[in-house]
Amino acid sequence: MSTYHHGDLRAALLRGAAKILETQGIPALSLRDAARRAGVSHSAPYRHFPDREALLAALAAEGFELLGEAMRGHSGREMGEAYVRFALAHPQRFRLMFGGTVPMAKHAALRGAAAATHRTLVGAFSDLPRPQLAAAAAWSLVHGLSHLLLDGHFESAGNVEQFAAQVIGAVRFASGQRAT
Amino acid sequence: MSTYHHGDLRAALLRGAAKILETQGIPALSLRDAARRAGVSHSAPYRHFPDREALLAALAAEGFELLGEAMRGHSGREMGEAYVRFALAHPQRFRLMFGGTVPMAKHAALRGAAAATHRTLVGAFSDLPRPQLAAAAAWSLVHGLSHLLLDGHFESAGNVEQFAAQVIGAVRFASGQRAT
DNA sequence: ATGGTATGTTGTCATCGACAACATAACGGC
């Protein structure tokens, strides 16, 4: 028994879980499987996550940080396209973040990460007459677009990224005369 | 025993499952629980649904029909508001339909029901220059709005229905061509 | 009535989340 203690089990669990998540989807993600991948007993993860939901919440929070990084530096239309690109690149992570599997209300860290991302988005619309409303509309648009693309509801459209850009470009916000 | 056969087990299972769905959420929905509610053995449902996913698919397809009925008769903004109202009224059903739990690709009946609803929506935009694109943008908007409202990302907004109407009203559809 | 088919039942297995009891490592005061 060279190392009875793992050293950094929490990080190892998150790494393994992220891999399971993207390759086999949310329902296949079990604490026991994550433990196996870390070469550790089936019950060890409970020292780091009180229950399965806590692990999912940590993965989701990590996802919001990644999304925030993907959006940072862009503004307006480009930010929207970055949003959709992120969703298409990490479909399962995106579903975990927004699929309702993890109740936001119960996980403060997750709420915080989501709120930070929200602020980044609202900030990009600060030059419009009603930033909150415009940001809400823009977010709704790219968020719904991402979901519908992931679900395959727009299969008739050819190139996905190009289609997304067209949809985003087809929308104007009424309270001001300027397009994004 | 009076009735060895149930008579209409499939319908009874769907009814019970729908109740479990809205009261306890998707993960709590088990074939065994549905069987219990129908007063039938734990294995009987397999005669009607090859596996758990098939039951979920049937519930989702039913959901698309309900959504189609809710949208029918309206057009434009009103249809969008009806969409959001449906999502808020049946949150778990909505998540089941769009949460990615059920892979559309594997269930033809589900695909058909979704496509029918899609047609209803596109039809409402036939008077605009580019109906397909406008419909896609409109659908994305109300779909994303529904999801974000359900996830509690717009808690700062007061009255929910009024907020939804404002967001929908803040958007215009342009026919401008777009190149990346 | 008779035989085939559709429908339910009983029994069983592997996996999972969760918990309790126990074992070992790491750290700090002395």
Add this chain to the structure above:
DNA sequence: GCCGTTATGTTGTCGATGACAACATACCAT
């Protein structure tokens, strides 16, 4: 150095679940 406290992993177990096999009963056409 020594020892006790705390953090971290392990073993063992329970109830619930999805899935399947083997069996039993009702229904229907001939």
